Amino acid sequence: MTPFLTRIVRIEWGQCDPAGIVYAPRFLDICGESTILLFEAAGLPKKRDMLGQLHVAGFPMVDLSARFLSPCTYGDDVSVETAAPVFGNSSFTIDHRIVLDGRTCVECTEKRVWTVPAPDRPGGLRSARVPDAVRILFA
Amino acid sequence: MTPFLTRIVRIEWGQCDPAGIVYAPRFLDICGESTILLFEAAGLPKKRDMLGQLHVAGFPMVDLSARFLSPCTYGDDVSVETAAPVFGNSSFTIDHRIVLDGRTCVECTEKRVWTVPAPDRPGGLRSARVPDAVRILFA
Amino acid sequence: MTPFLTRIVRIEWGQCDPAGIVYAPRFLDICGESTILLFEAAGLPKKRDMLGQLHVAGFPMVDLSARFLSPCTYGDDVSVETAAPVFGNSSFTIDHRIVLDGRTCVECTEKRVWTVPAPDRPGGLRSARVPDAVRILFA
Amino acid sequence: MTPFLTRIVRIEWGQCDPAGIVYAPRFLDICGESTILLFEAAGLPKKRDMLGQLHVAGFPMVDLSARFLSPCTYGDDVSVETAAPVFGNSSFTIDHRIVLDGRTCVECTEKRVWTVPAPDRPGGLRSARVPDAVRILFA
Secondary structure: OOEEEEEEEEOOHHHEOOOOOEOHHHHHHHHHHHHHHHHHHOOOOOHHHHHHHHOOOEOOEEEEEEEEOOOOOOOOEEEEEEEOOEEOOOEEEEEEEEEEOOEEEEEEEEEEEOEEEOOOOOOOEEEOOOOHHHHHHHO | OOEEEEEEEEOOHHHEOOOOOEOHHHHHHHHHHHHHHHHHHOOOOOHHHHHHHHOOOEOOEEEEEEEEOOOOOOOOEEEEEEEOOEEOOOEEEEEEEEEEOOEEEEEEEEEEEOEEEOOOOOOOEEEOOOOHHHHHHHO | OOEEEEEEEEOOHHHEOOOOOEOHHHHHHHHHHHHHHHHHHOOOOOHHHHHHHHOOOEOOEEEEEEEEOOOOOOOOEEEEEEEOOEEOOOEEEEEEEEEEOOEEEEEEEEEEEOEEEOOOOOOOEEEOOOOHHHHHHHO | OOEEEEEEEEOOHHHEOOOOOEOHHHHHHHHHHHHHHHHHHOOOOOHHHHHHHHOOOEOOEEEEEEEEOOOOOOOOEEEEEEEOOEEOOOEEEEEEEEEEOOEEEEEEEEEEEOEEEOOOOOOOEEEOOOOHHHHHHHO
16 A cells, blocks of 8 residues: 555544553544545645535545554554545545554555535435546546 | 433443543533433424424534543443523523432533524524523423 | 344434534444443443453454445434354454434444453453353353 | 643544534543643653653543633644643643634633552552642643
């Protein structure tokens, strides 16, 4: 995996459980935020401005898989590495890796769907082909 | 304090920190949810249906105070007691108490504001007097 | 999937994101708590009492996969169905299904490892074969 | 208030609620983490190393108050400003302020207690006078 975005994240006390290690779902919060930052790093507007400027309503998760290889604890400064999306038609997958001192602690793959407002239902969404203007940013 | 709503909540592993006790902000999640359930218990529609049926957009928190008197841990089945709101004009306060085996563990007071859509700004909110139809439910 | 444990969970406002639906990692909090309750429902002591009574230190997650088929929103009372564990030697997998009005919204499979205190390292853990006394509870 | 520690925090999608703004308890997660970083910034070891090096078991929250003056949303890069602790004997208070574009959004005051292992009860804690070696770091 070649990271497109790498960021350092401090593991917080409030993300850890009574065993003293990160509660597994909190790792998925961290990966999900990296997905948002990935699009921003590629040059797209902030997610909150995407609907107005890009006509995209969001990219809900449809599939998730993760492997937890080594624990992390509060005070760890982990490296969160995120690869460029691999685009299907309306879906895309994103690989994340959380690394501490050169050791991979978590591997996570998200599959998400590009959605736009559905014209026929107020508040409704439908999937749509990821625009070429987005694909090209990661090419 | 006379409870208007009492519910039993199981403290979860994922709500506890490396000290093995509830991470303090999680208690405020529990109280905040009791506020929502309080209105529902009084006979109002579910919060998600309030905008359509009651013209209320929400009741954001403006002030919070809490005392943490005794810790709770995962597996505890605590009693969350919530008093009827004390109404001002557009604001109201709600008292919560979290009790375990007759011992008060947390006392929390929320102050919130009744808000409705602002007619002049799309997506905007403004505070509004709490309707008499709501006040009477707790009288 | 035949559920061994079914519980009704109210989806909370604080578990939902700006799209108005459950933020995906929160579903995994719900499933993880069901895993804990599953062992308790089978007759084992509460998780916090397991170390003393069963010599088990925990069962950390090593692998997770989930499919998000249909969204849930705050106020939904979902049914969380959890199957009996499928035991390997020291690992086991648990299937969860979150259902709303007969429609499956989430499918999740957790793989966890049975761990006990490592005698040679204070605070250390090692994996161990799941005891027959535990297996028999789900047979 | 004179900040002793200031850090920039990106507000995450997963910290915001269906109203599109930060769910109030999440602000308290942010402040609580700043308290931990405050001690580290003052020159103390990481919290996880404190028990071994400083004989301190933790500093649980006993009292919390917060005012929510202006909302924040995902994508906001807020400034979290934290003042030096004000020490009593075994307790101390810490003021936090969350600022966006020069506007104070949240004011929060935490009261915590310095605790050490209780010699007579395994796993037990008791409050203790904050050591002079800690006080002097903020003088």
